[in-house]
Amino acid sequence: MNVASADNYNFAYLDEQTKRMLRRAILKALAVPGYQVPFAPREMPMPYGWGTGGVQVSAACLVPEDRLKVIDQGADDTTNAVSIRKFFQRVAGVATTETTTEATVIQTRHRIPETPLKEDQILVYQVPIPEPLRFLEPRETETRRMHALEEYGLMHVKLYEDIARHGEIATAYAWPVMAEGRYVMTPSPIPKFDNPKLSDCPAIQLFGAGREARIHALPPWTKVVSLDFEDHPFQASKADHACEICGSCESYLDEVITDDQGGRMFVCSDTDFCSTRSNAQQSGAA
Amino acid sequence: MTLQSTIKPLESGGFSNPPQQSARAFRAIMQAMARPGQVEKISGATPPAPLSPAAGTLALVLLDQTTPLWLAPSHDTPELRAWLTFHTGAPFAPAHEALFAIGTWAALNPVDRFAIGTPEYPDRAATLIVELTALAQDGPRLTGPGIRHEAQLSLPEIAAFQANRQLYPLGFDTFFAAGEQIAGLPRSTIVEAR
Structure with missing residues (x-):
C-alpha cells in the first residue's frame, strides 16, 4: 500500500476545522x-x-482541479519548491506544472513570475516576517497600534536615514509598500524589481507567515505604492546585464559564482521564463 | 439498512464530500470577496427553507464552534436552528456579539449593531449573509480594491454601505445570496448611486 497517497490524507492535508x-x-x-x-x-x-505559512494558505485554497506551480527565488527546481510541489501532489492529488501560464495556483518564495499573471490565477507568498515595522519596533502591541493610528513616521525616518547615510534608500528587497493608501505592508522579501508587479495585478495575491501566524492579502487591481520620497523616487532595479542563457535584458537576474577565480555569470532567476525563451530561440534557429 | 434511511430529513442537506465540496465552494466565495460585484455560483447544501442553497453552502464552509451566529427574525426558525447546529455547531449569539449574521436585508437592519472590529484588530468584524430574491450585476456603482474600473451590483440599499465604508478599515463585510448565487461586498468597496 502506498501510505503517502492522497486517499490516506484529508484533501490538502489539513483537517476541515483548520x-x-x-x-x-x-x-x-x-x-x-x-x-x-x-x-x-x-x-x-x-x-x-x-x-x-504559504503551504497552509495554499492548502486552504486548493481545489482538486488545480494545477499548482511552486517557485523558490524564481526557480521550479530547488529543494523547497520541489518538496512543496510533491507534498501537494501527494496530499491533494493536484496536477503540477512548471509553466507559469498553465498554473492556477502559484506558491512562491521571494519572487513574482516574470510572465504577467492572469485573472484566474492565485499567487501565494511564503512570508518570513510579515510586519514591516518589526525591525524598527520589536513590540507587537506597539506595531499594532502604529498600524491602527496609521503612524508610519518611523518607516519614513528609516528610509530617510538610509539616504543620509548611503545617499540612497539602501533596500534591495522587502521594500515596504502602501496598500490601497492605508496599510504599510511588506511584500515578503521579493526584490524591489518585482514591486511594481504587486499593483494592479489581475490575480489574487495571498501572503502567509506560518511562524509569525499572520495572513495578509491583496485583492486583484489593488493600488500598491512603494514608499519613497519626491526627490528620491522608488526605482525598480536589477543587475545591469543580460541573461547569459536566454539573453533577456528585462528579467531579474541571479549572479552565479562559477569558479574561485572571480568567474561569475548572470542568469534569469525565473527558470520557466528563461527556458521558455531559450527553447523558442532554439526552435527558431532549427 | 443504509445510513441515509436512518437519519431524519433535518440532518440531511449537508455536503456528501465535505473536503472537496468545501474547497470548491470556498474558491468561489474567495473570488466573490476579492472581486466585489462578481456573481459566483456555489452549491452543495440543501438547507431547510427559508435558507437558500447558496447561504447554506456559505454556512457549511465558514461556520463552526468558534463563530457566534445571529439569525435575523426572517430566518430564526427551529428547523433552521437545528440544521445549522447539526452541520456547523455554531453557537447562537445576540446580533452585536455575532461574527456571522444571516437574514433578509430588512430583518438584519439596523446593520450598525454588528461588530465592526477594533482599530488594532479590524478583522474582528461581522460577516453578514444577506438573502436576496435575485442577484444581478446591475445597480449601484462599485469601485475599490478588487475592481478594475467599476462594477455594478443589485444592492438592497446604498446608504448603509456608504456609512460602513466611512468606517474603513473597520466595518462589516457582506455576502449576498440568492438561489445558488453569491456576490461579495467587502468594507473596502465604495458604493455610489448611478
Missing part, C-alpha cells in the same frame, strides 16, 4: 488589503522557515 479558520482569515485579509490577520498556524511536516 481550513475553515484559515479561510475566514483569508476573507478578512481580502476585505482589508495589507492588514495582517492573525491566525492559528498548525504544525506542518516541514520546519518553520520552509514556507509553512
Whole structure:
C-alpha cells in the first residue's frame, strides 16, 4: 500500500476545522488589503522557515482541479519548491506544472513570475516576517497600534536615514509598500524589481507567515505604492546585464559564482521564463 | 439498512464530500470577496427553507464552534436552528456579539449593531449573509480594491454601505445570496448611486 497517497490524507492535508479558520482569515485579509490577520498556524511536516505559512494558505485554497506551480527565488527546481510541489501532489492529488501560464495556483518564495499573471490565477507568498515595522519596533502591541493610528513616521525616518547615510534608500528587497493608501505592508522579501508587479495585478495575491501566524492579502487591481520620497523616487532595479542563457535584458537576474577565480555569470532567476525563451530561440534557429 | 434511511430529513442537506465540496465552494466565495460585484455560483447544501442553497453552502464552509451566529427574525426558525447546529455547531449569539449574521436585508437592519472590529484588530468584524430574491450585476456603482474600473451590483440599499465604508478599515463585510448565487461586498468597496 502506498501510505503517502492522497486517499490516506484529508484533501490538502489539513483537517476541515483548520481550513475553515484559515479561510475566514483569508476573507478578512481580502476585505482589508495589507492588514495582517492573525491566525492559528498548525504544525506542518516541514520546519518553520520552509514556507509553512504559504503551504497552509495554499492548502486552504486548493481545489482538486488545480494545477499548482511552486517557485523558490524564481526557480521550479530547488529543494523547497520541489518538496512543496510533491507534498501537494501527494496530499491533494493536484496536477503540477512548471509553466507559469498553465498554473492556477502559484506558491512562491521571494519572487513574482516574470510572465504577467492572469485573472484566474492565485499567487501565494511564503512570508518570513510579515510586519514591516518589526525591525524598527520589536513590540507587537506597539506595531499594532502604529498600524491602527496609521503612524508610519518611523518607516519614513528609516528610509530617510538610509539616504543620509548611503545617499540612497539602501533596500534591495522587502521594500515596504502602501496598500490601497492605508496599510504599510511588506511584500515578503521579493526584490524591489518585482514591486511594481504587486499593483494592479489581475490575480489574487495571498501572503502567509506560518511562524509569525499572520495572513495578509491583496485583492486583484489593488493600488500598491512603494514608499519613497519626491526627490528620491522608488526605482525598480536589477543587475545591469543580460541573461547569459536566454539573453533577456528585462528579467531579474541571479549572479552565479562559477569558479574561485572571480568567474561569475548572470542568469534569469525565473527558470520557466528563461527556458521558455531559450527553447523558442532554439526552435527558431532549427 | 443504509445510513441515509436512518437519519431524519433535518440532518440531511449537508455536503456528501465535505473536503472537496468545501474547497470548491470556498474558491468561489474567495473570488466573490476579492472581486466585489462578481456573481459566483456555489452549491452543495440543501438547507431547510427559508435558507437558500447558496447561504447554506456559505454556512457549511465558514461556520463552526468558534463563530457566534445571529439569525435575523426572517430566518430564526427551529428547523433552521437545528440544521445549522447539526452541520456547523455554531453557537447562537445576540446580533452585536455575532461574527456571522444571516437574514433578509430588512430583518438584519439596523446593520450598525454588528461588530465592526477594533482599530488594532479590524478583522474582528461581522460577516453578514444577506438573502436576496435575485442577484444581478446591475445597480449601484462599485469601485475599490478588487475592481478594475467599476462594477455594478443589485444592492438592497446604498446608504448603509456608504456609512460602513466611512468606517474603513473597520466595518462589516457582506455576502449576498440568492438561489445558488453569491456576490461579495467587502468594507473596502465604495458604493455610489448611478
